Structure formats: structure tokens, C-alpha cells
Amino acid sequence: MEAVDTGLVFEWLGPLRLLAVVGFVALAGWLSWQGLADGMSRGRRVVLMTLRLLSTGLVALLILGPALEHRQLESRQSRVAVVVDASQSMQINDDGKTRAQRVVEFLAAQSAQLQKINSAHGLLSFQFAEQLTEVSAGELGRSSAGKRTDLRTAISALAELSGEGDLVAAFLISDGADTAHLSHGMTGADLAPDFAELLASLSFPISTLAVGTHAPFVDLAIAEVASDDFAFVRNAVELEVTVSATGLGKLSIPVSLEQGGRSLTTTMVHLTGSGVAKASLRFVPDEVGNFAYQVKVPILDGEALTDNNQHSFVTRIIRDKMRILHVVGRPSWDQRFLREVFERDPNLDLVSFYILRSTVDAPGVGEQELSLIPFPVRQLFGSELNTFDAVIFQNFNHAPYDVGYYLPQIADYVRGGGAFCMIGGDLSFGAGGYGHSPIEQILPIQLELGSDWHKEEVRAVLTEAGIRHPITDFGGGNPFEQLPPLDSFNLAMRVDPAATVLLAHPFERIGRGRAPLVAIREVGRGRSAAVLTDGTWRWRFRAGAGEGSRPYQRFWSNMLRWLIRDPAMRSVSLRMSQARFGPGEKVSVHLRQRGVEMSGPMRVDLLRTPGEEQVASQSVLLAEDGTATVEFAAPGSGAYLAKLVADGDPGSPSAAEPFVVEGGNIEFGQPAPRPDLLAAIAEKTGGVFASLGEANLIDLPLDGKVRSRVVASTTRPLLEKIWFLMLLLALLAAEWWIRRRWGFS
């Protein structure tokens, strides 16, 4: 449909030119008026002035170039946009059907009306989640995988699309559960000013159709867990958990934190009318590494969604400094040289207590003349015990200092993830009264009752296990062959079946094997070591050139790091490409092996935690440099463990790393429909708000203004220049003739 439109235009009109013309006309008029003779009558003056102004006006028109423009106009087809929510919250099952299914049904029921609208205006189909995407009409409502609901971004994109003005209406079909800019506090009464401004600027009405409002929505969800990506071992970590409840009224529920199926802490949260409450969970990690944690709330009757009742995340637990408690029964060279190793390690926070005066010593002076301090047994082995990464008893007999009362706590501390090392001497092991004590239960050896210390030179022999163990494997060769003999040893009664002997006596035997000089053991979640000599200082302080103190320092440094499970001491390590994955994302597991040869085929298993149910497995082929990468498709949402398994070699070192697959927790954190928000959008734009089942698309308001566009235009100058100039000359000549006739110059 076409129409013609004609209008006056000025070809040369521009701001500066217009200003210059106005100035010229004003100046010319003022000069003309001033130039008229004083004795001239008013009538004559008006006549002359008129002629001069006409001349000036003609000059001005000459400059501006007036013209007539003829435009051919074509009416534009108006458009109506149907915009459907495609976020994951549309998967929520409300009363038997998902929200997305209800949209599909509604659009199918409204197909006749959509046809009519399409015929009259043209129909545009969009879906939105994080952003607006144009889709075919048949795809509407079929997808609901978007990770966020972002209404503002979708409406901004619609505003840009309607820039040429052919959009006459938008029908927005959504649950309104915005999880982006409008997730908090955006109701009809308090829309954010910038969002309200955006809505007011739209040239078309948005009618909103709410999904999921036909039945009461009941859900309890963990909306958010604020946690850091890393934390320090043995330091309290605090998590802030936001819990949201819909349709549940006031209630108190427990919020718990778990790791690998083990409950770490629980707190109660009290939900009031607002439906949102925050809870703080505090725990103290006791091990270094990457760990998957789960925050959980109970599943209540009638909940629309149960996946959002737990949230998994991975935190890297790192060590600030190794905190070591070093208790020494008597100053000795063994303690002196070990202290030097500790002092030189910048990553070590050493707390030492040496018994400088036993209960039977008599210094002969008062306490005020001594530098001795009380041995804070209760503090060290009571409240402070769990702050230490490792406890070392060096030639320390517990009995005179009432430490015996705390031996069960020390044993529990080790089983719970701590580390303990006993170093020999005439006050240690059996000689120190540890036989049949709780400490014996965590040591790698069983003890004689009574003195087991022998002052005899003995050269330590590296065992088969010691050759490839990270404590005694210094990278090639057997350094212990070159080291001086030890001065003494404590003779164990038996080696615990769970222990590994790294260094042994060359000929002294207990049971079927050699008497251990250095033995280690895993105890529960912790580790223990027995160094059955007080003579390792001889490895440090020795004659001759060569490696000097390096073997001694490496031995003790390796020992400490093994005890505290330093990840750097692992002979095999796994590393995930990232800690969190989305559904279907590629999960890359990088494997690195050092020091030891893994025998037999290996594989990486993906295990769902807790429970360690295997969900995937792949064999591993190591490259020459000892590395390999294995890839999996991310399984369903939840916490998992990637675990290296060496088939046929149970003694091979293992490694495992946790990761989390997020299944749309952001959307399910606040899944309740937001009809108030949708109603506010409709009101601000002149649209209509209705529940999905109650609406009829054909009845929704459109913008009635006719949209058209210029198809073609022609411009014809209003005055031909020659005629224009002749008229100007005629006017000037007339003015001159009249003035002369009236007797003026």
C-alpha cells in the first residue's frame, strides 16, 4: 500500500548557514531603516522599507535554496514477538507437568490465534535464558537448558530489534524466576530505576503470561554457597549459605556440611516470611589437597524440586606453614642437628619444648634465675594439639610430665589426620614406657616393655620398599651406603603388619625380617613414623668431602613432608583441568608419574561421591615423560572423584582428585515463579499480565500506530535562479526609482 507526501525543504539549510542568514537579514533591515532620510513621511518610509526587506528576503532565500520534496511512502508490516523462557527452571515439574510442557501445550492451543496474528502483523519467535535468540515457531518451549534467566537482557535485545518501529507488541511467556539482574528485591513496587526506564522507553507493549502459577509452589533450596576457592589447613573456614523456601511458611531446618559422606558440621536456619535465610557453616580442614564438599538441607514432603536441596563445591586446602611440635626429653646432638634442619626451612613453624631439667635435677638456684619455662602439657596436648601438622617425640619419656594422660588424645589426633614421629634414644620407645600404651597402637612397630636401647654402631640398610619410597629415594643410587654408621638403636619387638620398613639393621632380626631402623605406617587418616635411633646426626656431621649434609637434610625434609601428606611427595599425581564442569562438558584428567615405575595396566575411574559408585572408566597409557591425559564427558550433576587404579599391583601408589559437575544449581536455587515481576513489566509497558492458562493471545494489546517507510523521493527547487535574480533586480530598481521620484538621493 503506497501513498504520496509533499513537503517544503531547504536544500542548503544548516545551522551555521541559518544563523548567518538571520544575522544578514537583521543587519540589512537595521541599516535600511537607519539609511532612510529623517524628513520622509511615515507612509513613504514604510513603502521603501518594505521594498528593501523584500529584496533582503529574496537574498536569504537564494542562500537557503527552498525546494518541494515529493515522497512515495510504503506502509510497513507490523510485527509481534512471542518470547518464551528457555531457562532450566522451566524444567521444574509443577503438579504433573513441567513448565516448558505447559508452554508447548498453550502455544498448541493458541495456534489459530497465532496464525491470525501472523497474518495481520507477522510473528517473530524468540526464546531467552542468558540472552535472546530467534527460533522457529515450532521450537518455542522445546528447549529449557539455559543456565540463567535474564529478563532485562532479553527485553533490552527486544528494544534494539524494534529500533525501526515495526514491533507492535511482545508476548513474554515465563515463570519470571529471574536469576540474573532481577533476582532479588525486584517487585512491581520497587523495580530498579534503570530497568523501569528501559521499560518506559519501549515503543510497544509487553504482555506477560506467567507459567507455574496455577498451583502452590513448594520448594526448599540452597540458593547460594559463598565459599573461597582455597583455604588453609587447620584454620577455620566459614561458608555462608543462602537457603530459600517457597510455600513452606515459617520453619527451622538443619543445614549440614559433608565431605565424602562424613558430616563435618550442622547448623539450624530459621526461615521466616521472606522465605530466604542465611546460615554460617564453620569447619576446620585437617588435610592438604583438593576436596569436594556438599552443603545439604533435608527434602521435605511435596517439594517440586529435590536437586536443589544440596550444593557441591571443590575447595583447595593449602598449607600456610608446616606447624611442628617438637618435644625433646633431653638436649643431645641428635636434637641439635635436627633443630638446625627445622630452623632452615622457611615453610616451617616450629614449636619446641626441650626438657632441660628433669624432676630429679637440682640447679641450685631459684626459678627467677633460670630461663626455664613450665612445660604446658595441658595446652599442647589438649586444646592446641589439632593446630599442629605433626608431633615429634624425640627421646622423650612421658611419665614424669603427666603426658600419659594425653596419649589417647595424641593417638586419636593421628587417626583423625595428624602425624606423629618418635625418634629413638634411651628415653624413647620401650625405654620411654610406651609399650602397651595408646601410642604403641599408632606406631609402625610393637615395643619391648622396658629398655630397648642399644649403644652399638650400626649401618642402616635400605630395604626393598625403601628404594622406591619418597622418604628414602633421593633420586638414584643408595646414599645410605656412603653414610657413617649410627651410634645406637632401639630394638623393636615386632613390625606392625600395616607398616613399611624403609631402613633396617644389617643383621639383627625380629621375626622373619631385619630389625627396623626407620619404619612408617598409615593410621586411619593420619601417618606415623618410628626412627629407632638417636644417631641420625652422624649423617649430617661427618668427615670428608662429598655431599655434606644433603642426605641428612633430605631424609628429614622428606620424612616431614611425607608425614603431613605434602602433595609434592606423591609419586603419582592427578590434576583436573578445572574443579567445576557443566553438564556434558569435557572433563580432562592429567596424570603425572615420578620416581617409581608403575607396573601393570592402569585406568582412571570416575566415582560418584559419597559411595564411590563407578560411573565411567578409561585405561591410561603413559607417555615417555611419565604423563598422560584422559578425557571424559561430564556425568550428571554432583560430586565425583577421578581415581587412578593400577590393575594387578595393589602396592602401586594411587591418586585421586575431586571435581564437581554443576547441574543448573543457579536456576534451581530460586525456582519459585515471580508473577509480581511479570505483572510489573506488563504494567510499565502498557501490556497485560495474565496466567498462562487464562490468556488469549488475540486479545492482548498492540500498538495501533501505522508504520510506513519512504520508498522514493524527488526534490524540485521552488525558484529558478534566473527568475529569482530578475525579481530581485526589479525590486531594487523599483525602490531606487520611487526614492528618486520622491526627491531623495
Next chain:
Amino acid sequence: MICSGNWLSITDKSPVNTESLAPSALGSIGKDTRLRLWWACVFLLIFCADAAGQAPFAANQQLQVGWLPCAQAQSPRSGGVRQLAWELVKRTSVEAQMEPVEVDPASPDLFRTPFLIWSCAGPVAELSETALSNLHRFLILGGFLLADDPEASPGSDFDKSFRHILAKLLPGQKLRRLTPDHVLFRTFFLIRQSAGRVSRSDLLGVEIADRLAVLYSGNDLLGALSKDHFGNWEHACEPGGELQREASFRLGINIVFYSLCLGYKNDAVHLPFILRRRRL
């Protein structure tokens, strides 16, 4: 050997002594028999003690002092070392061998005794290149050398010869005065200054990697501790008398504790206690 290692504990320290065992364990035996057994035990202990005294090197948990050679005669201060060891055992938890052992600085056995004393009536012995190299390594690796001038006279033969050897041992290093805030003055006793048979000079020392490796006393510290075989003090302490002798024992014990514990008393946990007692 285990017996010799524990002899001092049994006689001087152990709360479980033979007297307390006698009534219960030996109650059913006749009086004469008990007396014979008693003497048998005493002889056994004396034998064990004698065996310990003759051992070339101490059991691990007994501090053994090494004695460096002199140019002319045996050092006159071995009695001071014996008395210091006796006081250490009596007053502290440290177990010490009574007799110092003479060590050859050129021998690998030097490294069995990380605590060395050099104190000569005349000049110290000249050292071979091997001995110098060995002693240098000894100090670098963590050994401790106490030099004590029996003449207590600056410019004495011992003083000159020791400084000459020290310049060869640790070139570029000089003896420096220990300030009163040095940890050595609070390793066991809280003391404020140097002491010895005389009280003329401060303690001097050479540090290696923030650790005192060489300590020089110009006050004849061991002379103040020396007793003759009748139990009499060999030398009078001047000008402070017996108080000065007690100060010398405390300094000697502190020196031993420094060599064993290094900066232990600089640990933060000790400082509030030490500062409070210093103020008293």
C-alpha cells in the same frame, strides 16, 4: 655399655635406688647374704663406671667433650671439664661424660665430639693442612669450639697462637664481643656477663651462618671450675670469690646448652618468661 651409659642416672638421679628396693625384693634373704649382695652391686656399679670412664667415646646420650692438643704439655684444666660435667649432670637433664677425650684434629674421629675445648698452658699445637681442613669443616658443619686461656692474659702464648690458628681456620673472620643480649646468656641460667677465675674481659666469638661456632674466654673459665683430687678448688677466683665461681659454673653450663640447643631460648614462647624474670 648400656650399664655405663646409665650409671650416673642410677647413682645420682634415679628416684628408684637400691635402698628402696632392698626391703621388698631381698626381704626373705639373710642379713649376711644381703650385705654380700649389696657389696656385689656396689662393685658392679663401680666396675661399670670405670668401664664408662675408659670408653674412648661416650654413649650417644652422654655429652663427650673433645680436647684439642697443645704444643708443649697436657692442658692444666681437665679438672675443670670434669667438674663442669659433674655440675651438668647434677643440675640439668644433660648427661655428660666426666673425662674429656683428646682428639686428633686430623682424624675423622673429630666428628664424634661436636663440642671441643682448646686450653693450653702454652701455645696451642701447630696444625697440619689436613687438620686445619678437618677443623674448618667441623666448624662449618655445626661443631662448637670453646677456647679458654689459662693465663687469662691478653698477649699470652695461648692467646697469640690461638688467634694465629683461627686466622688460618676461618680467614676473614674476627673474634667479636658477645653483647649481653646474646642467647648464650639465657640458655639455662639467666646471667648478664662473662666469668672465670678472673673477671677481666668479655666473651668473644665467631659466628658462622648466625650460629656461634667459636667462643673465646680470656678469663680462665675452666680454672675457676677446677678441683684437685682431694676435692679442693685449685684456684681462687678474683676478685669475686665463691660468687664468681658460681657465676663461672652457670656460664659453663650455659655454653654447653648453647652448643646443644642453639637459639632455642630465642623462641617466642620463652621470651615473656625471660623478660619478666630479668625485670625482677
